[in-house]
Amino acid sequence: MSLANKVKAHFTAAFSEPPAYIVRAPGRVNLIGEHTDYNDGFVFPLAIDRATFIALRPRDDNRVLAISLDMDDRRAFALDDLQPPAEVGWIDYLIGVAWVLQERGYALRGWDGVVSGDVPIGSGLSSSAALELAAARAFYCVSGFDWDAKAMALACQSAENEWLGVNCGIMDQMISAAGLQDRALLIDCRSLETESAPLPAGSAVVILDTGTRRGLVDSGYNERREQCETAARHFGLPALRDIDSETFAERAPELDALSRKRARHVIHENERSLRAHDAMNAGDAVALGKLMMESHISLRDDFEVSSSALDAIVDCAQADESCYGARMTGAGFGGCAVALVETDNAKDFVERVSQCYIEATGIQPSLYVTRASSGAETVWP
Numbered sequence: 293m294s295l296a297n298k299v300k301a302h303f304t305a306a307f308s309e310p311p312a313y314i315v316r317a318p319g320r321v322n323l324i325g326e327h328t329d330y331n332d333g334f335v336f337p338l339a340i341d342r343a344t345f346i347a348l349r350p351r352d353d354n355r356v357l358a359i360s361l362d363m364d365d366r367r368a369f370a371l372d373d374l375q376p377p378a379e380v381g382w383i384d385y386l387i388g389v390a391w392v393l394q395e396r397g398y399a400l401r402g403w404d405g406v407v408s409g410d411v412p413i414g415s416g417l418s419s420s421a422a423l424e425l426a427a428a429r430a431f432y433c434v435s436g437f438d439w440d441a442k443a444m445a446l447a448c449q450s451a452e453n454e455w456l457g458v459n460c461g462i463m464d465q466m467i468s469a470a471g472l473q474d475r476a477l478l479i480d481c482r483s484l485e486t487e488s489a490p491l492p493a494g495s496a497v498v499i500l501d502t503g504t505r506r507g508l509v510d511s512g513y514n515e516r517r518e519q520c521e522t523a524a525r526h527f528g529l530p531a532l533r534d535i536d537s538e539t540f541a542e543r544a545p546e547l548d549a550l551s552r553k554r555a556r557h558v559i560h561e562n563e564r565s566l567r568a569h570d571a572m573n574a575g576d577a578v579a580l581g582k583l584m585m586e587s588h589i590s591l592r593d594d595f596e597v598s599s600s601a602l603d604a605i606v607d608c609a610q611a612d613e614s615c616y617g618a619r620m621t622g623a624g625f626g627g628c629a630v631a632l633v634e635t636d637n638a639k640d641f642v643e644r645v646s647q648c649y650i651e652a653t654g655i656q657p658s659l660y661v662t663r664a665s666s667g668a669e670t671v672w673p
Protein backbone atom coordinates (compact mmCIF):
# COMPACT_ATOMS: atom_id res chain seq x y z
CA MET A 293 0.00 0.00 0.00
CA SER A 294 1.31 3.47 -0.82
CA LEU A 295 2.03 5.81 2.08
CA ALA A 296 -0.78 8.12 0.94
CA ASN A 297 -3.24 5.25 1.18
CA LYS A 298 -1.79 4.13 4.49
CA VAL A 299 -2.26 7.50 6.21
CA LYS A 300 -5.69 7.81 4.60
CA ALA A 301 -6.83 4.40 5.87
CA HIS A 302 -5.53 5.05 9.38
CA PHE A 303 -7.08 8.50 9.43
CA THR A 304 -10.46 7.10 8.42
CA ALA A 305 -10.25 4.44 11.11
CA ALA A 306 -9.17 6.92 13.81
CA PHE A 307 -11.54 9.79 13.00
CA SER A 308 -14.51 7.91 11.44
CA GLU A 309 -14.39 9.90 8.20
CA PRO A 310 -11.91 10.27 5.34
CA PRO A 311 -9.30 13.07 5.58
CA ALA A 312 -9.94 16.44 3.94
CA TYR A 313 -6.34 16.60 2.68
CA ILE A 314 -3.23 14.50 2.26
CA VAL A 315 0.09 16.32 2.06
CA ARG A 316 3.63 15.10 1.50
CA ALA A 317 7.14 16.55 1.78
CA PRO A 318 10.27 14.69 0.60
CA GLY A 319 13.71 13.96 2.01
CA ARG A 320 16.72 14.87 -0.09
CA VAL A 321 20.07 13.73 -1.32
CA ASN A 322 22.77 16.25 -2.23
CA LEU A 323 24.67 15.54 -5.44
CA ILE A 324 27.37 18.11 -4.76
CA GLY A 325 27.92 21.33 -2.77
CA GLU A 326 28.54 20.07 0.76
CA HIS A 327 29.03 22.32 3.78
CA THR A 328 28.59 25.28 1.46
CA ASP A 329 25.05 26.37 2.39
CA TYR A 330 26.03 28.09 5.65
CA ASN A 331 28.84 29.82 3.75
CA ASP A 332 26.23 31.49 1.49
CA GLY A 333 27.38 29.21 -1.32
CA PHE A 334 25.88 26.75 -3.81
CA VAL A 335 24.31 23.34 -3.27
CA PHE A 336 22.94 20.92 -5.85
CA PRO A 337 20.48 18.47 -4.25
CA LEU A 338 17.42 16.62 -5.45
CA ALA A 339 14.23 15.80 -3.55
CA ILE A 340 14.02 12.00 -3.31
CA ASP A 341 11.11 9.64 -3.74
CA ARG A 342 10.88 9.08 0.03
CA ALA A 343 8.71 11.44 2.00
CA THR A 344 6.61 12.23 5.07
CA PHE A 345 2.83 12.12 4.53
CA ILE A 346 0.09 13.65 6.67
CA ALA A 347 -3.64 12.94 6.22
CA LEU A 348 -5.66 15.62 7.98
CA ARG A 349 -8.87 17.55 8.53
CA PRO A 350 -9.34 21.05 9.94
CA ARG A 351 -10.60 21.55 13.49
CA ASP A 352 -12.89 24.29 14.74
CA ASP A 353 -10.57 25.18 17.60
CA ASN A 354 -6.86 25.94 17.87
CA ARG A 355 -5.69 22.47 18.83
CA VAL A 356 -3.56 20.04 16.84
CA LEU A 357 -4.05 16.34 17.45
CA ALA A 358 -1.48 14.22 15.62
CA ILE A 359 -0.98 10.47 15.47
CA SER A 360 2.41 9.15 14.36
CA LEU A 361 2.15 5.66 12.87
CA ASP A 362 5.93 5.26 12.84
CA MET A 363 6.36 6.25 16.50
CA ASP A 364 3.11 4.56 17.57
CA ASP A 365 2.26 7.73 19.47
CA ARG A 366 -0.55 10.27 19.75
CA ARG A 367 0.03 13.87 20.86
CA ALA A 368 -1.93 17.09 21.12
CA PHE A 369 -1.04 20.75 21.61
CA ALA A 370 -2.80 24.11 21.61
CA LEU A 371 -1.62 26.81 19.21
CA ASP A 372 -1.81 29.48 21.94
CA ASP A 373 0.18 27.44 24.44
CA LEU A 374 3.30 26.09 22.71
CA GLN A 375 5.85 24.57 25.07
CA PRO A 376 9.54 24.51 24.11
CA PRO A 377 10.95 20.97 24.10
CA ALA A 378 12.83 19.61 27.10
CA GLU A 379 13.99 16.67 24.99
CA VAL A 380 13.18 16.77 21.27
CA GLY A 381 10.59 14.24 20.07
CA TRP A 382 8.66 13.99 16.79
CA ILE A 383 5.82 16.27 17.96
CA ASP A 384 8.29 19.08 18.63
CA TYR A 385 8.86 19.43 14.89
CA LEU A 386 5.14 20.17 14.46
CA ILE A 387 5.13 22.51 17.47
CA GLY A 388 8.27 24.27 16.19
CA VAL A 389 6.68 24.87 12.79
CA ALA A 390 3.49 26.19 14.43
CA TRP A 391 5.62 28.46 16.62
CA VAL A 392 7.66 29.94 13.78
CA LEU A 393 4.67 30.46 11.48
CA GLN A 394 2.79 32.31 14.21
CA GLU A 395 5.90 34.35 15.04
CA ARG A 396 5.93 35.39 11.38
CA GLY A 397 2.33 36.51 11.49
CA TYR A 398 0.51 33.59 9.89
CA ALA A 399 -2.94 32.99 11.42
CA LEU A 400 -3.13 29.24 12.02
CA ARG A 401 -6.04 26.86 12.50
CA GLY A 402 -5.88 23.52 14.32
CA TRP A 403 -6.15 20.09 12.70
CA ASP A 404 -6.41 16.36 13.34
CA GLY A 405 -3.87 14.31 11.43
CA VAL A 406 -2.11 11.00 10.88
CA VAL A 407 1.62 11.13 10.08
CA SER A 408 3.86 8.51 8.47
CA GLY A 409 7.01 8.60 6.37
CA ASP A 410 9.68 6.47 4.74
CA VAL A 411 12.70 8.78 4.92
CA PRO A 412 15.02 6.80 7.20
CA ILE A 413 15.51 8.75 10.42
CA GLY A 414 19.00 9.99 11.25
CA SER A 415 20.62 8.69 8.06
CA GLY A 416 21.38 12.12 6.61
CA LEU A 417 18.48 12.20 4.13
CA SER A 418 16.68 15.02 5.92
CA SER A 419 13.78 13.26 7.57
CA SER A 420 13.56 16.34 9.84
CA ALA A 421 13.10 18.75 6.94
CA ALA A 422 10.50 16.39 5.44
CA LEU A 423 8.49 16.38 8.67
CA GLU A 424 8.78 20.16 9.05
CA LEU A 425 7.68 20.91 5.50
CA ALA A 426 4.84 18.39 5.71
CA ALA A 427 3.68 20.15 8.90
CA ALA A 428 3.91 23.55 7.19
CA ARG A 429 1.89 22.21 4.27
CA ALA A 430 -0.73 20.81 6.67
CA PHE A 431 -1.11 24.25 8.32
CA TYR A 432 -1.34 25.82 4.87
CA CYS A 433 -4.21 23.49 3.87
CA VAL A 434 -6.37 24.28 6.88
CA SER A 435 -5.38 27.92 7.45
CA GLY A 436 -5.62 29.27 3.90
CA PHE A 437 -2.48 31.45 3.70
CA ASP A 438 -0.39 31.76 0.51
CA TRP A 439 2.20 29.05 -0.09
CA ASP A 440 5.62 30.40 -0.94
CA ALA A 441 8.28 27.68 -1.06
CA LYS A 442 11.17 29.97 -0.09
CA ALA A 443 9.29 31.55 2.81
CA MET A 444 8.26 28.12 4.07
CA ALA A 445 11.83 26.78 3.80
CA LEU A 446 13.19 29.77 5.74
CA ALA A 447 10.50 29.39 8.40
CA CYS A 448 11.20 25.68 8.82
CA GLN A 449 14.94 26.32 9.03
CA SER A 450 14.25 28.82 11.84
CA ALA A 451 12.09 26.23 13.61
CA GLU A 452 15.03 23.85 13.44
CA ASN A 453 17.60 26.48 14.56
CA GLU A 454 15.59 28.27 17.22
CA TRP A 455 13.02 25.79 18.48
CA LEU A 456 14.82 22.46 18.09
CA GLY A 457 18.33 23.83 18.67
CA VAL A 458 19.94 22.38 15.54
CA ASN A 459 22.25 24.78 13.75
CA CYS A 460 21.58 23.66 10.14
CA GLY A 461 21.83 25.68 6.92
CA ILE A 462 19.02 26.23 4.41
CA MET A 463 19.67 23.36 1.96
CA ASP A 464 17.45 20.63 3.43
CA GLN A 465 14.36 22.76 3.96
CA MET A 466 14.79 24.52 0.62
CA ILE A 467 14.97 21.34 -1.47
CA SER A 468 12.14 19.70 0.49
CA ALA A 469 10.03 22.79 -0.25
CA ALA A 470 11.06 23.46 -3.84
CA GLY A 471 12.21 20.14 -5.35
CA LEU A 472 11.15 19.23 -8.89
CA GLN A 473 10.30 15.89 -10.40
CA ASP A 474 13.16 14.36 -12.44
CA ARG A 475 15.40 17.39 -11.85
CA ALA A 476 18.16 18.41 -9.47
CA LEU A 477 18.14 21.96 -8.14
CA LEU A 478 21.14 24.27 -8.03
CA ILE A 479 20.41 26.56 -5.09
CA ASP A 480 22.19 29.82 -4.42
CA CYS A 481 22.03 29.79 -0.63
CA ARG A 482 22.47 33.56 -0.43
CA SER A 483 19.67 34.69 -2.75
CA LEU A 484 17.72 31.40 -2.65
CA GLU A 485 17.45 31.58 -6.40
CA THR A 486 17.28 28.15 -8.03
CA GLU A 487 18.07 26.67 -11.40
CA SER A 488 17.05 23.14 -12.24
CA ALA A 489 18.76 20.58 -14.46
CA PRO A 490 17.89 17.03 -15.52
CA LEU A 491 20.18 14.10 -14.72
CA PRO A 492 22.34 13.12 -17.72
CA ALA A 493 20.47 10.65 -19.94
CA GLY A 494 21.21 7.05 -19.02
CA SER A 495 22.39 7.87 -15.50
CA ALA A 496 20.70 7.17 -12.16
CA VAL A 497 21.26 8.32 -8.60
CA VAL A 498 21.90 5.63 -5.99
CA ILE A 499 21.79 6.30 -2.24
CA LEU A 500 24.30 4.26 -0.25
CA ASP A 501 23.40 4.15 3.44
CA THR A 502 26.41 2.97 5.42
CA GLY A 503 24.20 1.87 8.32
CA THR A 504 26.29 4.09 10.62
CA ARG A 505 24.76 7.10 12.36
CA ARG A 506 26.05 10.31 13.84
CA GLY A 507 23.77 13.17 14.87
CA LEU A 508 24.34 16.73 13.67
CA VAL A 509 24.09 18.26 17.12
CA ASP A 510 26.89 16.36 18.77
CA SER A 511 29.08 16.25 15.68
CA GLY A 512 31.80 18.59 14.53
CA TYR A 513 29.20 20.48 12.47
CA ASN A 514 29.13 23.59 14.66
CA GLU A 515 32.88 23.54 14.91
CA ARG A 516 33.20 23.52 11.11
CA ARG A 517 30.78 26.42 10.85
CA GLU A 518 32.85 28.46 13.27
CA GLN A 519 36.08 27.65 11.44
CA CYS A 520 34.54 28.84 8.16
CA GLU A 521 33.25 32.05 9.74
CA THR A 522 36.65 32.75 11.23
CA ALA A 523 38.35 32.26 7.84
CA ALA A 524 35.83 34.61 6.15
CA ARG A 525 36.37 37.23 8.86
CA HIS A 526 40.10 36.96 8.36
CA PHE A 527 39.66 37.91 4.69
CA GLY A 528 37.28 40.70 5.71
CA LEU A 529 34.42 39.08 3.81
CA PRO A 530 30.80 38.35 4.82
CA ALA A 531 31.20 34.66 3.85
CA LEU A 532 33.55 32.24 2.09
CA ARG A 533 31.19 32.51 -0.86
CA ASP A 534 32.80 35.87 -1.58
CA ILE A 535 36.26 34.61 -2.50
CA ASP A 536 37.26 32.70 -5.64
CA SER A 537 39.89 29.98 -5.81
CA GLU A 538 42.48 32.20 -7.54
CA THR A 539 42.36 34.96 -4.94
CA PHE A 540 42.32 32.30 -2.27
CA ALA A 541 45.46 30.67 -3.67
CA GLU A 542 47.28 34.01 -3.32
CA ARG A 543 46.03 34.74 0.19
CA ALA A 544 45.90 31.23 1.66
CA PRO A 545 49.33 31.48 3.35
CA GLU A 546 47.85 34.12 5.67
CA LEU A 547 45.72 31.45 7.33
CA ASP A 548 46.79 28.81 9.82
CA ALA A 549 46.98 25.28 8.39
CA LEU A 550 43.60 24.10 9.70
CA SER A 551 41.60 27.18 8.60
CA ARG A 552 43.31 26.94 5.23
CA LYS A 553 42.09 23.38 4.69
CA ARG A 554 38.54 24.19 5.77
CA ALA A 555 38.35 27.28 3.57
CA ARG A 556 39.93 25.49 0.62
CA HIS A 557 37.19 22.87 0.71
CA VAL A 558 34.36 25.40 0.76
CA ILE A 559 35.79 27.67 -1.94
CA HIS A 560 36.55 24.82 -4.34
CA GLU A 561 33.28 23.05 -3.54
CA ASN A 562 31.32 26.14 -4.58
CA GLU A 563 33.12 26.16 -7.92
CA ARG A 564 32.59 22.41 -8.33
CA SER A 565 28.86 22.88 -7.78
CA LEU A 566 28.64 25.45 -10.55
CA ARG A 567 30.69 23.21 -12.84
CA ALA A 568 28.39 20.32 -11.97
CA HIS A 569 25.45 22.40 -13.14
CA ASP A 570 27.21 22.97 -16.49
CA ALA A 571 27.99 19.25 -16.74
CA MET A 572 24.35 18.38 -16.09
CA ASN A 573 23.11 20.80 -18.70
CA ALA A 574 25.59 19.31 -21.17
CA GLY A 575 24.33 15.81 -20.28
CA ASP A 576 27.90 14.90 -19.31
CA ALA A 577 27.72 12.13 -16.70
CA VAL A 578 31.47 11.53 -16.81
CA ALA A 579 32.30 15.14 -15.93
CA LEU A 580 29.66 15.17 -13.19
CA GLY A 581 31.00 11.94 -11.71
CA LYS A 582 34.53 13.31 -11.66
CA LEU A 583 33.40 16.40 -9.75
CA MET A 584 31.65 14.16 -7.22
CA MET A 585 34.87 12.22 -6.68
CA GLU A 586 36.85 15.43 -6.17
CA SER A 587 34.22 16.59 -3.70
CA HIS A 588 34.61 13.43 -1.64
CA ILE A 589 38.38 13.73 -1.48
CA SER A 590 38.07 17.34 -0.36
CA LEU A 591 35.48 16.48 2.32
CA ARG A 592 37.66 13.62 3.51
CA ASP A 593 41.06 15.34 3.55
CA ASP A 594 40.41 19.07 3.88
CA PHE A 595 37.07 19.37 5.64
CA GLU A 596 37.52 16.09 7.56
CA VAL A 597 33.84 15.17 7.86
CA SER A 598 33.96 11.70 6.29
CA SER A 599 34.29 8.47 8.27
CA SER A 600 35.88 5.07 7.67
CA ALA A 601 32.45 3.63 6.77
CA LEU A 602 31.75 6.46 4.29
CA ASP A 603 35.21 6.10 2.76
CA ALA A 604 34.75 2.34 2.45
CA ILE A 605 31.40 2.57 0.66
CA VAL A 606 32.64 5.36 -1.62
CA ASP A 607 35.73 3.29 -2.51
CA CYS A 608 33.54 0.28 -3.35
CA ALA A 609 31.29 2.47 -5.50
CA GLN A 610 34.15 4.25 -7.31
CA ALA A 611 35.80 0.94 -8.13
CA ASP A 612 32.65 -0.35 -9.84
CA GLU A 613 32.71 -0.20 -13.63
CA SER A 614 29.19 1.21 -13.89
CA CYS A 615 29.87 4.16 -11.54
CA TYR A 616 30.55 7.68 -12.84
CA GLY A 617 31.35 9.02 -9.38
CA ALA A 618 30.47 8.79 -5.70
CA ARG A 619 30.84 10.86 -2.56
CA MET A 620 29.61 11.20 0.99
CA THR A 621 26.47 13.34 1.19
CA GLY A 622 24.92 15.50 3.91
CA ALA A 623 26.69 16.57 7.08
CA GLY A 624 28.99 13.52 7.16
CA PHE A 625 30.53 11.61 10.08
CA GLY A 626 28.28 8.66 9.13
CA GLY A 627 25.00 8.27 7.24
CA CYS A 628 24.84 8.14 3.46
CA ALA A 629 26.90 8.44 0.32
CA VAL A 630 25.53 9.12 -3.15
CA ALA A 631 26.61 7.66 -6.49
CA LEU A 632 25.89 8.44 -10.12
CA VAL A 633 25.69 5.19 -12.09
CA GLU A 634 24.64 3.83 -15.48
CA THR A 635 20.88 3.32 -15.28
CA ASP A 636 21.00 -0.02 -17.08
CA ASN A 637 23.49 -1.42 -14.58
CA ALA A 638 22.09 0.19 -11.43
CA LYS A 639 20.66 -3.07 -10.04
CA ASP A 640 23.97 -4.94 -10.46
CA PHE A 641 25.82 -1.97 -9.00
CA VAL A 642 23.66 -2.18 -5.87
CA GLU A 643 24.42 -5.91 -5.50
CA ARG A 644 28.15 -5.60 -6.06
CA VAL A 645 28.69 -2.54 -3.87
CA SER A 646 26.66 -4.04 -1.00
CA GLN A 647 28.85 -7.13 -1.14
CA CYS A 648 32.07 -5.13 -1.37
CA TYR A 649 31.07 -2.97 1.63
CA ILE A 650 30.08 -5.95 3.77
CA GLU A 651 33.43 -7.56 3.04
CA ALA A 652 35.30 -4.37 3.93
CA THR A 653 33.42 -3.45 7.12
CA GLY A 654 31.17 -6.31 8.23
CA ILE A 655 28.24 -3.83 8.26
CA GLN A 656 25.02 -4.37 6.31
CA PRO A 657 24.35 -1.28 4.13
CA SER A 658 21.09 -0.26 2.40
CA LEU A 659 21.42 0.84 -1.18
CA TYR A 660 18.59 2.10 -3.32
CA VAL A 661 18.11 3.73 -6.66
CA THR A 662 16.21 6.98 -6.21
CA ARG A 663 14.30 9.37 -8.43
CA ALA A 664 13.95 13.12 -8.13
CA SER A 665 10.49 14.02 -6.83
CA SER A 666 8.48 17.20 -6.28
CA GLY A 667 8.83 19.32 -3.18
CA ALA A 668 6.13 19.74 -0.52
CA GLU A 669 2.65 19.40 -2.03
CA THR A 670 -0.96 18.47 -1.46
CA VAL A 671 -1.53 15.06 -3.03
CA TRP A 672 -5.22 14.74 -2.21
CA PRO A 673 -7.84 15.89 -3.12
Ligand code: GLA
Pocket residue numbers: 325326327328329330460461462463464622623624
Ligand atom coordinates in the same frame (compact mmCIF):
# COMPACT_ATOMS: atom_id res chain seq x y z
C1 GLA B 1 23.27 19.09 6.99
C2 GLA B 1 22.64 20.47 7.18
C3 GLA B 1 22.65 21.25 5.88
C4 GLA B 1 24.05 21.28 5.26
C5 GLA B 1 24.65 19.88 5.21
C6 GLA B 1 26.09 19.88 4.75
O1 GLA B 1 22.48 18.33 6.12
O2 GLA B 1 21.30 20.33 7.63
O3 GLA B 1 22.16 22.56 6.09
O4 GLA B 1 24.87 22.18 5.95
O5 GLA B 1 24.59 19.23 6.47
O6 GLA B 1 26.17 20.26 3.43
